[in-house]
Amino acid sequence: MREVPGNERGGRWRTGLLLAVGATLPWGLITAGPAAAADYSRAADNYAGSQIEAHEGVHGSPGTSRADAADQTLGHDVSGHQGAVDWAAASGSGARFTYVKATEGTGFVNPQFGGQYDGAHGAGIIRGAYHFARPDVSSGAQQAEYFIANGGAWNADGKTLPGALDIEYNPYGDACYGKSPADMTNWIADFTSTYLAKEKRSALIYTSTTWWKLCTGNANRFGNTDPLWLARYATEVGELPAGWDKQSIWQFSRSGSLPGDQNYYNGPMGRVESLAAGPSAAA
Template sequence: MPLRRPGPPRRRTARSLVGALLLAALCLTCAVPASAAATPARGSAYLGMGVLAHDGSAGSPTTGDATQTEGVDVSGYQGNVAWSTLWSSGVRWAYTKATEGTYYTNPYFAQQYNGSYDVGMIRGAYHFATPDTTSGATQANYFVANGGGWSKDGKTLPGVLDIEWNPYGDACYGKSASAMVSWIADFLNTYRSRTGRDAVIYTAASWWSQCTGDYAGFATANPLWVARYASDPGTLPAGWPYYTMWQYTSSGPTVGDHDKFNGALDRVVALANG
């Protein structure tokens, strides 16, 4: 029986080369770290983005408390919001993301900010801070120039500094506690000089402890909006004896994150009027 002749050497070499290239491509794909693939796009952050990942969720608050007023916060993620539906559900105040860093403005801001006002809500705007990109003063000016201003019309709440976990990298934006406090002060001082109002600070107790070293110096002037998805707001960040607003869930009815104002509707009006 005659022996089979081996295939042409050139063909065997080509097949081997194709296999090697495919294997290399697969290895390159496997080498991409999971963290890199999970990093969101700049501009996509929103109020409370890091709460579930870092603080978790444990229960929900008692509903129907007449001493608290239901609110909602939204961003570009929600798109065009059905404000009349939210109003019918009992929501009476709203915050809309206006800006992030100095590189993003919410494309749905007008519909969200004006739409909440048009149905009768008291509304305001918030800024997602990125202290690793530009100074606090620069970001405060950008915020005011792009929807974060204030007017004493009884329907406009002071602007909010959303300062929380960095969704794009190091939780504290690469800053020491003292440098973070200085950045926040720079933003707050500039916002006050531009609008005449003290901005609200939105944060979570665990982030505040980690990234500001439990700094207590802002509590006398700046209202607290605390984030905690649980049956109660828990231990507050250092310095604040009480909260003004509490974000209690990221999956509220209809749309957006839902919140409680620590007071009846007349207290929401009082904050709007300064």
């Protein structure tokens, strides 16, 4: 046996004993076996906003026609839930950007991702990938690396948006994945700082104001670093999470003229192109 560091809740470290799995100690105590595998049974049906709609519902009658649409750029997001997408038709219906679910936790890759992601690109739609967060199964850094390795990397081709972290209600249990507000905030920071270090781009954070208040205590530390992709199915954006004075993207409806969820980028097409191009792009 040798002494090794072991995790405790809250990030503290303690000394533990490294033993062979299933070994019997001299006094007859049986050591614990391997931890149960993470549950991904619902992963194919988890997508950006699936749990927000279930917990928060729809407010008013959101639609695709809005008085301020001239100041917004229409886009959408899809996942394996949509299956094969007719990207030419989506472009013809006004889609200018899209986000595609790539991964969940560290154990699920959207089987439709390649076709959806490449199909959007082929239709001339600026595309990005998003990751469905599972703070209950592994660290933020591990999930950022898994996301990058399975479609979430940024490409400086002017047609690829930086990756997005979809952080919302837990579809498998406790809404906040069993984490305190401080632990949840640190988990998000672990993901976003890893993505920034690896890709040299800040990840977008997708969430709802209600979930953010509940599970991070309305943390205000990300507003100056990570663009906000807000979910609220209503005729108005409403209150934003602390730290942000504006949203970059608003997911405003679960259905409309485009496949999947309907989104507005907060500004004209040139701003979408600037986000794709990155900070080193010529002015």
